[in-house]
Amino acid sequence: MVLVTSVRDYINRMLQDISGMKVLILDSETVSNVSIVYSQSELLQKEVFLVEMIDSISVSKESMSHLKAVYFIRPTSENIQKLRYQLAHPRFGEYHLFFSNLLKDTQIHILADSDEQEVVQQVQEYYADFVAGDPYHFTLNMASNHLYMIPAVVDPSGLQRFSDRVVDGIAAVFLALKRRPVIRYQRTSDTAKRIAQETAKLMYQHESALFDFRRTESSPLLLVIDRRDDPVTPLLNQWTYQAMVHELIGLQDNKVDLKAIGSLPKDQQVEVVLSSEQDAFFKSNMYENFGDIGMNIKRMVDDFQQVAKSNQNIQTVEDMARFVDNYPEYKKMQGNVSKHVTLVTEMSKLVEARKLMMVSQTEQDLACNGGQGAAYEAVTNLLNNESVSDIDRLRLVMLYALRYEKENPVQLMQLFNKLASRSPKYKPGLVQFLLKQAGVEKRTGDLFGNRDLLNIARNMARGLKGVENVYTQHQPLLFQTMESITRGRLRDVDYPFVGDHFQQGRPQEVVIFMVGGTTYEESRSVALQNATNSGIRFILGGSAVLNSKRFLKDLEEAQRISRSGSHMV
Amino acid sequence: MATRNRTTVYRKHRDACKSARAPLSLSASDSFGGPVIEMVSGSFSRSNHSSYAPLNSDDPGPSSDAFTIGMPPAWVDDSEEVTFNIQKVRDKMGELSKAHSKALMPTFGDNKGIQREVEMLIHDITDLLRNSEKRLQKLSTRGLSEESNLRKNVQRSLATDLQSLSMELRRKQSTYLKRLQQQKEGQDGIDLEFNMNGKMSRLDEEDELGGSGFDDYQTIKMKKGQHVSAEREREIQQVLGSVNDLAQIMKDLSALVIDQGTIVDRIDYNVQNVSTSVEEGFKQLQKAERTQREGPMVKCATILLILCFIMIVLLVLKNILL
DSSP: OHHHHHHHHHHHHHHHTOOSOEEEEEOTTHHHHHHTTOBHHHHHHTTEEEEEETTTTTTOOOOEEEEEEEEEEOOOHHHHHHHHHHHHSOOEEEEEEEESSOOOHHHHHHHHHHOTTOOEEEEEEEOOOSEEEETTEEEOOOTTGGGGGSOTTTOHHHHHHHHHHHHHHHHHHHHHHTOOOEEEEOTTOHHHHHHHHHHHHIIIIITTTTTOOOOOSSOOEEEEEEGGGOOHHHHSOOOBHHHHHHHHTOEETTEEEGGGSTTSOGGGOOEEEOOTTTOHHHHHHTTSBHHHHHHHHHHHHHHHHHHHHHHHOOOSHHHHHHHHHHHHHHHHHHHHHHHHHHHHHHHHHHHHHTTHHHHHHHHHHHHHOOOHHHHHHHHHHHHHOTTSOHHHHHHHHHHHHHHSSSSOHHHHHHHHHHHHHHOTTSOTTHHHHHHHHHSTTTOOSOTTSOSSHHHHHHHHHHHHHOOSOGGGOOOOHHHHHHHHHHHTOOOTTTSOBSTTOOOOSOOSEEEEEEETOBOHHHHHHHHHHHHTOOSOEEEEEESSBOOHHHHHHHHHHHHHHHHHHHHHO | OOEEEOHHHHHHHHHHHHHHHGGGOOTTOSSTTHHHHHHHHHHHHHHHSOTTSOOOTTOOOSSTTOOOOOOOOTHHHHHHHHHHHHHHHHHHHHHHHHHHHHHHSOOSSOOHHHHHHHHHHHHHHHHHHHHHHHHHHHTOOOSOSHHHHHHHHHHHHHHHHHHHHHHHHHHHHHHHHHHHHHHHHHTTTSOHHHHHGGGTTOHHHHHHHHTTTOOHHHHHHHHHHHHHHHHHHHHHHHHHHHHHHHHHHHHHHHTTSOOTTSGGGBHHHHHHHHHHHHHHHHHHHHHHHHHHHTOHHHHHHHHHHHHHHHHHHHHHHHHHHO
């Protein structure tokens, strides 16, 4: 909640002191930051009557000098250049510049130089440089997310760019929270280590004065971990509402693009909004599993039908007056009901077409339960099944490979061959590439619960007890990490501190940043953990929000670059 | 949440750049320090003005494209008028609430004055709302420029305000009506004499009833009953009339207002749509320009011109040779 509120506060502060008609100018990243927390009607209330992108503002030549321009952009070199041109040929009466991160002195100098007509009234840094989608989940929406998998020697500038953007994002989060954390990172990941060290340098050396906030009893903790420590979670198929929508259709900035589904009639091919802030039904159902959602939707439809029936029954004038009074709410309810019904219907169709119930059961078995022989059988059967799609086959083999990497290499080879023969689309070696990146040697945490005795015992107990729902039995590795932090038992060996930081006791606020991206299953885990009121508040962030498609795409991109890099070397 | 103000650093740089530039521009300035001082005073006066005031005429500005905070376009007058009306409506709604509560109080005399006041207020408010709505429709425009998007957004924001005001008015009226009905029913059989004075205007009805053989008490009671029902009916009709008016206004406004929580309320959706439609518009304009340039009329005109020119040359040659 606190991140969403911070971004909203920043935007409110930007707009409140400027009177008169305003135009808000954003860039391609800040438009996501703003749209996800602020609605168009709220902007209109603040007298912002036009919203433009900084790229297209120079196309039109008409001068609108009765408007005041409010810029909210990232301080990148491209933006500064565009802004330079626009300041030299100003179209608006006043210019108020707000940057979402730290400005360099050279950038200020460049802008001041171009501002010959002195239209700039203020230059401020408002640190809303992240996309706050859910109360405890933020993302940076990075396009070239795959760079984290590539070692520094292959593409040093790319990695530097990635690292810079991540450090900027993390710094903005802590500036918005007004805290300076103690930093820990995952030992086995070079990228995580680099990011942790650069963040520490920024917060404690370069901009030490800016980050010098009032110190509280216990400093918050920033934990930088790597996606490759838990490659299983993004590969699994999801069955809770928000995660399922993202996995099957795709959720971007809390919007679902129904045009991606080809089977809808033309008038329903629109985008819909799934935001827990604005939609009460979604807020109460976003972490529920598919079966429960179906029941709740049915209940909602029944309620709606009752209201509709009473609206049909208009007899007296008072009924008419009441109908007109309640019409806006009725329309809103109708829109909401049809949105959820459409989504659930489409997802059911996809589940049916791709036989996901069957596939997902095997996936969950691979992720949670033991038995290499049975697993091999199950995967082979599904590979032979015609109705299983290529991407599902690839995921199954990957999950098998991650689990039984060392056991029975012959059968593993057989699976690879079968996959290659069945799915020519996937370049051979993608599974091997995954194993190289995230194989058992590279991982720190106990992903499958088979490393230390306590976890094995716990798994056996769970197996005996049986699970409530076969499809949602998987717990992401993040859950164990959070438990360790809550108990104060996060091992220094695995997650060392940066420099000479140290933390006495348990932190009260923890920000976990996952380099390489988070998933909605993990954000659900964080939300549920926060709801248990354990005294620690967790916030999760990542460089992107992954589903299996995106994770595989990142792997392919990284593989391509590594291959071309190794050819050059 | 932390912020950092870089304006002072920026201004320092800007002034430094300016003074570095000023010695180089020796044109059009009398004194050496002239341009610097004028520009500084210009920026001071500009920052004190509101957005709608024109720039001071005594600020010459040596640069040819001296920047002015210009006069806003004409449609802004309409929107300002609507804003002013909305404020008037708000004031009148306050007066209406007071009048309602006065009318509902049990009176010892003439209720008519208050009721007429209430009627007048409601009538005024409905008129203001209808006028505002008409003016708002005038703001509509076709076309795909930035300006039209701006107008559409202004329209939307004012429509939302108007709609909420009309709904508030209707709610006030329906509660007033309900309470009035309750009150009137509760008055049966109490204090007939007190109401007698107020009903003196209904002379014709009294005459009718007086001659049909009822005794005094029953006549009075029946007259009172008729009175009350007639008056109640009249009030109900009047309230319903205004309800109808408002329903009409609301229907028109609802086309303009954004549904909250839907995709239309998202900033990024609107920005993308504008950019695609502006691009489309731009392409259409280019195509139109091209067809116009290569149009048949233009071809005709060029051919004619060439022929004229040839004829003139022939004429001149003929004169020279002869």
